[in-house]
Amino acid sequence: MDRRRVLQSGLAATLMATAGPAAQARMRASLREQLDRPLADRVGDMLLLGFIGSHNETEGADIIDAHLAANRIGGVLFLRHNVRSREGAEGSAARFLATRPGAWMAIDQEGGLVQRLSRDLGYTHLPRAMQVAEARSPQGAGDLYRLGAGEFRAAGFNMNLAPVADLHDPDNAVIGRHGRAYGTDGDTIAAYAAAFIDAFEAEGVACAIKHFPGHGRSRGDSHDGFVDISDSWSEAELAPFRELINQGRAHLMMGGHLTNRQLDPSGEPVTFSAPVLDDLLRGELGFTGVVMTDDLDMAAIRENYDQREAVIRAIEAGNDMIMLSNSAAPDAELPQRIVGWVEAAIADGRLNEHRINQSVARLAVLKARVGL
Numbered sequence: 001m002d003r004r005r006v007l008q009s010g011l012a013a014t015l016m017a018t019a020g021p022a023a024q025a026r027m028r029a030s031l032r033e034q035l036d037r038p039l040a041d042r043v044g045d046m047l048l049l050g051f052i053g054s055h056n057e058t059e060g061a062d063i064i065d066a067h068l069a070a071n072r073i074g075g076v077l078f079l080r081h082n083v084r085s086r087e088g089a090e091g092s093a094a095r096f097l098a099t100r101p102g103a104w105m106a107i108d109q110e111g112g113l114v115q116r117l118s119r120d121l122g123y124t125h126l127p128r129a130m131q132v133a134e135a136r137s138p139q140g141a142g143d144l145y146r147l148g149a150g151e152f153r154a155a156g157f158n159m160n161l162a163p164v165a166d167l168h169d170p171d172n173a174v175i176g177r178h179g180r181a182y183g184t185d186g187d188t189i190a191a192y193a194a195a196f197i198d199a200f201e202a203e204g205v206a207c208a209i210k211h212f213p214g215h216g217r218s219r220g221d222s223h224d225g226f227v228d229i230s231d232s233w234s235e236a237e238l239a240p241f242r243e244l245i246n247q248g249r250a251h252l253m254m255g256g257h258l259t260n261r262q263l264d265p266s267g268e269p270v271t272f273s274a275p276v277l278d279d280l281l282r283g284e285l286g287f288t289g290v291v292m293t294d295d296l297d298m299a300a301i302r303e304n305y306d307q308r309e310a311v312i313r314a315i316e317a318g319n320d321m322i323m324l325s326n327s328a329a330p331d332a333e334l335p336q337r338i339v340g341w342v343e344a345a346i347a348d349g350r351l352n353e354h355r356i357n358q359s360v361a362r363l364a365v366l367k368a369r370v371g372l
Helices: 002-009 010-015 022-036 038-044 059-069 086-099 128-134 139-154 186-201 235-246 272-286 306-316 334-347 353-368
Strands: 045-051 075-077 104-107 109-111 207-213 252-255 291-292 322-324
Touching: 002 045, 002 086, 002 252, 010 086, 022 038, 022 045, 022 353, 038 045, 038 353, 059 086, 059 353, 075 086, 086 104, 109 128, 109 139, 128 139, 128 235, 186 334, 207 235, 272 291, 291 353, 306 322, 306 334
Parallel strands: 045 075, 045 322, 075 104, 207 252, 252 291
Antiparallel strands: none
């Protein structure tokens, strides 16, 4: 039975290695329950889905709530258009969590330009990463981030799509120009990113480190189309990610929609690249946590792959969580379609249930880590 294969694998042992005996027993029992569920529910765990609407009584919120009630998705992605008021954002998160306690409520809260829960809505302002590093020590940054983390969790959110672990390059239009990176060397970036992660994890929030294997020296924005970093990228960009993994602080990693022929000569974007996500990230760097995609609705993917192919390729490559804002062409039945696509891929031999169960196991351990 595949459940036994996962439970007896090195995967389960590695994931639970830092937990005490009682916690390991609870995690193992929970994992058995997770793996015994229908395939549709297990695939649903892997889906982080966005919605249209800025408060909890919109049609989009109704659709998401129904998906959560039916276990069709594992969590909800909030974008800028979902956070037009404090009451609207917090009310939506509260509704969704009342329907499915423990579901992921995910949002970008880096600080600076990328802070969806902003001071305009009454939340504490978090300066951009570069300003934090210039004005504070990592310990001082931790004080700031603890304040932000408490507000974040109180607002109903439990997954922060941050911190950025990219290198700073002032000529970079998407990271450097907006001061979203902490510095130009791996040790500095890792020190501040670690302070960020520690603060948010202490409040029960999972942090998605991004954008593996490094977006800081790119010359394009994957929101707009393919970004090829083959010529601009160097191994120095792996240093912050490697350090955070070695410190035991990396539990959730987001890959970028980036093409890097140095790492994958096929030219497949990182999102679909087993050589990058499996061989490099998991193999060489020793990462054992959850790997998630950036939004598959971004132009880099949407304009070059149909949605079915994008989802299947992402799972094939080793992603455990598939993020879809579902905003470019909203589809109320997208989760059901994805289950059908996965079932067909398993029937065709392109995927297998063990691959799905690996992701279920990693996601279950991530939830246990942050107390969900």
